[in-house]
Amino acid sequence: MIRKAFLRDCQEIARLSSQLGYPVDVSQLEERLKCISNHNDHIVYVMESNHVLFGWIHANVRFLIESPPFVEIAGLVVDSAYRGNGIGKQLVQACEQWAAQSGFTKIRVRTNQTRSDAVQFYNRIGFTIKKSQLVLDKEI
Template structure:
């Protein structure tokens, strides 16, 4: 829990009732999502202990959210990956993103993991700079290829 100018700001696990606010924030970053689809995804995630979604809120208004999950790959030691992070555009630059990342780092460490990873689009130079400032280093660049099936 954080206090800022007399306002209580809380980092907590996301609830299904946060779906509308999570969708609002997601669309700010260019990822519009239907609220009912988001509710289904959040329900799935909440039932799997290898995922975590945290929100930062005050008086039922979200300032940001973060989703992380455990990654088990054949060729790598298991790690935690940040799957999404959004801070409300009106509140960026106030340490919210850093605090949400720290919450995931704590969850990862408590779960026995020693590495956290994030992927970001190369065109999001502000995101790359943000992650560099809080201790992430670029390991590689890659292409993401999708195929509809």
């Protein structure tokens, strides 16, 4: 079952985030999900059965000066034990439906080039590579 994420899901969302390589403290995740849940331009879906999450996806609306607004997938992870069963595709489809119902005509995702399995997954479900780029951070 795909549904919106709730605060009670934070333990499982954190478990899955660690599988993606982004360990997160559950209390920090709770604060982030509270904030995200207060914004209509964000959505977090989970696929769940018997209180166990098989995956989650987070998408948000992007408004940029140089291009029309679009929806961007900010994060997607499927439990490593269940990959290859169509869960990721269903989660992406849920975001596509949310985007279309919200009036958007484009959905974007960014992935690390080293995640060749992710690139192949997105290609298989209709995404095309538009450009490569570097991400630069600066602590302030």
